[in-house]
Amino acid sequence: MQYLEGRKYVVQALFLVVALVFGARLFYIQVLDGSYKLAADRNTLQRIVQVPYRGLIYDRNGQLLVQNTPVYDLMVVPREVKQLDTVRFCQLLQLPLEEVREGLQTARAYSRVKASPLVQNLSTPELATIQDNLIDFPGFSIKARMARSYKTENMAHALGYVGAITPAFLEKPKYAKYLPGDNLGITGLESFYESVLMGRRGVQYRMVNVRGIEKGSFRNGEFDTLSVAGQDLHTSIDIELQKYGELLMQGKRGSIVALDPKTGEILALVSAPMYEPSILTGKGMGNRYMELLNNPERPLFNRPLMATYPPGSVFKMVNELVALQMGVVTPDTPFDCNWKLVRCTHRHEAPRNVTLAIKNSCNPYFYQVMRASVLRGRSTNRFEDARLGLGEWRRQVMSFGLGSKLGVDMASEKKGMIPSPEFYDKAYGYHRWGYKTVYSLSIGQGEIGITGLQMANIMATIANRGYYYTPHFVRGIGQGGPRAEYLQRHVTTVDPKYFETVIPGMQAVVDGRGGTGNFASLAQFGISVAGKTGTVQNPHGDDHATFAAFAPAEDPKIAIAVFIENAGFGGTSAAPLASLMIEKYLRGKVVRKNWEYWLQGSADKFVKRR
């Protein structure tokens, strides 16, 4: 039997081989392969995101405009829904059957075991009717969260609105921190200052067992972060002025922009037609949004920032200033009111100097001013001369913040258009156009386009005698000031001394005998308004009325641009409207009730049809 003893080594070898295989395998999965560690953490760690309190929004006098109030979402866990009595359920929620079915379908598609919202934004009274009956419907629960509510009926365009994040947004890296169902600012200040308003989300790591039941914090909260409430926004809007502007614009289309020229702060921004900000909150918000979107009057369109029009006669000031800076005219340069060059607005006294020209808004005068700026004999070729001249002219015009975005703290701003020589090359061909082709620019018509905000900014620039601060809505973020770029002064290419020479003309527009903007006069209160009327030719219908002004002329506190679509001549409607706004802002109240009465109603009444 001795020969069998060798077999013990076979047995021992077998044991050892298995032990070595186990040791090696364990070394691999325990020490070399890190993926099991991650898998264990994924198993047990649950990330709970705490959404902080969204920052509040105030007006310039500290009045609260936007706050947070609790709303409730009806959540559903599809797997736990048992024998749903759909008829009773729909009655309870006052929702059509299709909508409930669709909602359940969506929830099921998202997850069978995770809760997803079925009906969002229930108010407290709505919740009360549902909550007591909810016990009969397993799988449904209520989740409370904070939503926006508004203390004002005005300013919807500037405030913007807050809504649930869409799947398309979620895919962008910028929104990586957001989860489905999270809210974020979608337009207006809510969107522009989203990062400030939202605050910092807190994250808590919880350990859960295999059934998802919480088993305490992970490593005593070592990795947890507390949520930080969003910062408040202190806007420069004067809500009383805003409200008054919206009242005056009732029934019209158009815009008002009022600025504080000394700081660039926006005092009021009216876009008509308007809507109440609270429309875009709460249950049924989606339907109401679609209604606004499909409204032919386009109330969601933020006109002062997004609509570009030819500025009309208001632009004559810029034209003149550029020419003065170029030295091609002086304030005392006379030009004829030559109707052969271009038709003038009306018969008036001879424009012997710039003041009279502005007061009467003389078209031929400014035709000749711009011609002097553009055609300077730089080239013997008159086309090339016009080309070079327009390029230089445009560079100086753009220093007024025209033809590019000003950089207001709102995303939707349009840049407008100051046509370049290349633009005309493209349209007419190289050396195929001369001054006669582009002269409409001299009186603010033609290919030129500017926004209401840019128009107000021109007034602020003139009021400041040569510089402006970028218009902005927010003068204070949290405890701090505005964004740094809004403290930066932008200087035009035109010397301050030239600005002084155009202001008397603007004052004459308002207070001079026979000035085009006499309806804007506030002389009875001792306030000198400097302004300019404008009538924008509109190929699609009645002309648009504009009026831009600043006051008091000596120490300007407000610069304003009013734009009323299809209201004809600017002096009739836009000028008195602007003066009421100035009166309201400077005096705190309006005593000229007759003007208030005159301005109510639609734009039609201001038009004198020929």
Added chain:
Amino acid sequence: MALPARYSRSLDWVTVAIFALMVGLGWLNVYAASYSPEAPAGGLFSGLSFQELMAFDWFKQILWIGTAVVLIVVLVVIDYKAYDTFAFVLYGGMILLLIITPFIARPIGGSRSWLELGPMRLQPAEFAKFVTALAVSRYMASINLRQQNFRDQAVLAGLTLLPPVLILAANETGQALVFAAFLLAYFREGMSPLILVILAAAAIILILALLVPKLWLVGVFTVILGAILAFNNKVLRHHLPVSVGVWAVVVGMVFGVDFFFNNVLQPHQRKRIEVLINPSADPLGVGWNVTQSKIAIGSGGLTGKGFLQGTQTKFDFVPAQSTDFIFCTIGEEWGWLGTTVVIVLFMVLLGRVLYVAERQKSVFGRTYGYCVASILFFHFAVNIGMTIGLAPVVGIPLPLFSYGGSSLWSFTVLLFILLAIDAYRKQDLVR
């Protein structure tokens, strides 16, 4: 009767020490596995009543260990000759018990294999191992396996196969499979190695048939066999019929594996094999157990998460964590160092048992020793293998570590009968 004083000198204290160490470490891990972070106070001195403490596995395990110590004393005091003498009697009694168990046991976890005696639950299948080991050792001592006596071999096969067949009938596949371990002991006593080789080859072919396209497998095998016949004239001349027979059997197995897989195996057994091949086949069922078990062990790292700090086990991701999957707790909380210590301990124990077996003068003692080593090894290999995804999930415990009275008692008895026999090996000379 032997004198206790002489007896204590001849007892193999090395084995006793390893045994005690493993049971102690086992208890620590049972404590960790049944520890709940919400009720950390469940200690011995927390003022809980006996009834309340009985809800904790770790407390019951203390009772099992205590009774196991009593059992050890009884086992070594009994005259060693009794194991030899009563081997067949015990075997007969065990067979009867296995037959009646399914009729009197309540179904627990899908099988009727647990007998309830008051608060205790015992699994006769656990004890069938050592009883069968005694019986086959006794029979082995009376025959010579090398003599090719068919009748003796048939009786031996019958003795070995009867208990697992009865256990299989009670739906305890894992416990039945353990009896395959006896082949190792028979091999040491002279069984033709060809049987082991054929079984291993069959297993490899079955596994390959599940993994590799069948025609490929048959093709490659045919080419290899053909090459041997073509280049080795001796084989061609003398073993052609055998070669053709082997070819036929292999091809039959390859194509029969699907039939075996789909018609012979039960669905849950089929799944366990599928999962072994591809753990993501059934991620929420059996695959879940394997995956979570691997995650638990794998997340332990080099040094582990620390005693009572395992998240996989504390939060119930690992099933049966104090019994069959106790190795997960070891791996998660003590890391690779801990698992290596456990593997080394098993190697030392198995080596010592083999050493003790080899120093027996009687065939009975040696065969029994090898049975003990083989059974322990089978449990060790299959249990740890399943937790790290190297063996199918078979419900058998890790000896001396897993929670459970039946398992602890049966391994204690298994081991200490060997030590009792060993303690008298010198007297055996006289005999």
